[in-house]
Amino acid sequence: MxxxxxxxxxxxxxxxxxxxxxxxKKNIVYLQADGNQETATEIANYEPLLQPDDALMIVISAENPEVAAPYNMKSVFFQGNSEIGVGQERLQSYLIDKEGHVDFPMLGKIKLAGLTRTGAIQKIKMLLTDHIKDPIVNLRILNFKVSVLGEVSKPGVQNIQSDRISLLEALSYAGDLTIYGKRNTILIIREKEGVKTIQKVDITKRDFINSPYYYLSQNDVVYVEPNKTKxxxxxxxxxxxxxxxxxxxxxxxxxxxxx
Missing domain, CATH: 1.10.287 (Helix Hairpins)
Structure with a gap:
């Protein structure tokens, strides 16, 4: 035939x-531009907002250490190795309660929830000015974490050492999306002031870097939906x-x- x-x-x-x-290609490639147009962006000094259940390390310093000592939590020592008798210092943290307060030595309850890290430092400094000359406040979040689920290579909880992480960084820590993950409808579940919201994010669009969801917040959950093939x-x-x-x-x- x-x-x-x-x-x-x-x-x-x-x-x-x-x-x-x-x-x-439109379903796979990240940060695509419309034609030859480039997306103009501004570098923002993004900081996450503190929220209830955040564990904070707060250390007060001053020119005279004895003056600052009463404003720091007492450190607790435990035996790290009984054979060689090495003692280790356990880091003490402040837990933000459900009302958004921490119980601070000498100063009492201070509301920090809803403030950025910089804002919290400034508030504590202001409260200390009547007690310590030129106080130095060191503050960081000890339990900053996000969860990445769905069509990624390594789903799970990610403990973050810094004060911020972008969605793309979180996806890279999770081994990136599988070929079956939908790039244009990634869900971000976020809780703010007791209210949970679900936002769809399209990382195939370049203007995504200007989105308020480009950086993740404490306890955000990222879910990558499977595509039709999967x-x-x-x-x-x-x-x-x-x-x-x-x-x-x-x-x-x-x-x-x-x-």
Whole structure:
């Protein structure tokens, strides 16, 4: 049986379709620009807001250490190695309560929830000015964490050492999205003042870097939805999907070689 040139072209197009029609660059590539347009951005000094259940390290220093000592929590020592008798200092932290306060030595309850790290430092300095000349306040969040779930290589909870992390950094710590993850509808679950919100984020668009969700907040949950390919595979089985594609390719090749 002879195969006409038109038939060969059609069959070749079908072969190309097996390899190229299943996905699109627009669904895969991050931070795409519209045409040749570049997105202008401003570098923002982003800081997360403190919230209830944050554990804070707060250390007060002064030119005269004895003056600052009463304003620091007493350190607790425990035995790190009983064989060699090495003692280690356990870091004491302040827990922000449900009302947003910490119980501070000498100063009593101070509301810090809703403030940035810089704002909290300034507030504590202001309260200390009547007691300590030129006080120095060192403050950091000890339990800053985010969770990344769904179609990523390494889902789980990420403990962050710094005071901020971007969504792209969190995804990179999770091993990046799998090929089955939807890049244009990543969900971010965030709690603020007791209210939970769910926001959809599209990281295929370059203007995403200007989004208020570019940087994550304490306890944010990131969920990457599976795409249609993964959903369909879960119904009929990934092996069947691969088998159908392979069978289609074999049939096409045989048709091209028949004379």
């Amino acid at each position: 002879a195969v006409t040139s038109t038939t060969k072209i059609i069959l070749l197009l079908l072969v190309a379709g097996v390899f190229f029609s299943c996905t699109s 959903v369909n595979a879960s119904v009929i089985g990934p092996n069947i999907t691969v088998g159908i594609s392979a069978l289609s390719l074999i049939i096409t090749i045989i048709a091209l070689t028949i004379r």
